[in-house]
Amino acid sequence: MNPVEVDAVTFAYGDVPAVDDVSLTVEDGEFLGLVGPNGSGKSTLLKLMLGLLRPDRGTARLFGEPAHEHDDGTRVGYVAQQSTRAAGEMPITVREVVRMGRYPHVGVGRFGSEDRTAVAEALETVGVSDLADRRIGALSGGQRQRVFIARALASEADLLALDEPAVGVDADSRAAFYDLLADLNERSMTVILIEHDIGVVTERASRIVCINREVFFHGDPGAFTDSDALTDAYGANQRTLHHDHP
Ligand SMILES: Nc1ncnc2c1ncn2[C@@H]1O[C@H](COP(=O)(O)OP(=O)(O)OP(=O)(O)O)[C@@H](O)[C@H]1O
Numbered sequence: 001m002n003p004v005e006v007d008a009v010t011f012a013y014g015d016v017p018a019v020d021d022v023s024l025t026v027e028d029g030e031f032l033g034l035v036g037p038n039g040s041g042k043s044t045l046l047k048l049m050l051g052l053l054r055p056d057r058g059t060a061r062l063f064g065e066p067a068h069e070h071d072d073g074t075r076v077g078y079v080a081q082q083s084t085r086a087a088g089e090m091p092i093t094v095r096e097v098v099r100m101g102r103y104p105h106v107g108v109g110r111f112g113s114e115d116r117t118a119v120a121e122a123l124e125t126v127g128v129s130d131l132a133d134r135r136i137g138a139l140s141g142g143q144r145q146r147v148f149i150a151r152a153l154a155s156e157a158d159l160l161a162l163d164e165p166a167v168g169v170d171a172d173s174r175a176a177f178y179d180l181l182a183d184l185n186e187r188s189m190t191v192i193l194i195e196h197d198i199g200v201v202t203e204r205a206s207r208i209v210c211i212n213r214e215v216f217f218h219g220d221p222g223a224f225t226d227s228d229a230l231t232d233a234y235g236a237n238q239r240t241l242h243h244d245h246p
Contacts, residue, residue: 001064002027003159003190004049009058011044018044020213026192031185033201033208034194037234040212042194043081043163050078050161077152079145081163094139094147095132098122101154122153126180142173149180160184161192178204198230
């Protein structure tokens, strides 16, 4: 079953159009890079895919269900724009953040040894076990992103959706973080990454979608680099679009 299927989705914030007639499938195990200029609708499209917004027209399905009905907190790990920065204000430890990933599984029940093991393994996988008892605010931006990935892993997510997760993080930590994403993807995690650094995405993603309200390109990274999609999308006057891409 495909993690994400959006069909002819259109969305506006009041009279501000954000996404126009976008159809897109994210297949199990792929690493999708979602790119486009500022304000081109990337975050909005991701929220539509995850059911955090409901389309004005068209349909969005998440693991086969209407996306907005998929609200049980499992299968999807979402790292929203700036969320790692906001987390810096939270007076809780790294381990506590990762434990939150178990809540959908634990429900009103007790946190058992299986849950503790899942948390420990998630911390280990992203390489932050030694920081587990530190306050999240005492971590660097790069370390914090890893903690959010660990939370998703602890929740046994099959899909990681990240909205510019590395804003404000130094170049070395960013590269290491993206390598971690590529690693997880190789171990069968489906990844959707919004990223403004085109180099980062074309190096690591298996497929690229470039949007500026509409889809300008959808295909493999090599073809994207060789195409005019980038210039078209970035140069587009949105009301007088002229392009040949589906
Ligand atoms: N909550 C909101 N209320 C009103 N308009 C919004 C809201 N969020 C986004 N928009 C508008 O919708 C359009 C698409 O925004 P969106 O954040 O999806 O783009 P983006 O490609 O993710 O941008 P960026 O790369 O700058 O983060 C923009 O014109 C933006 O100003």
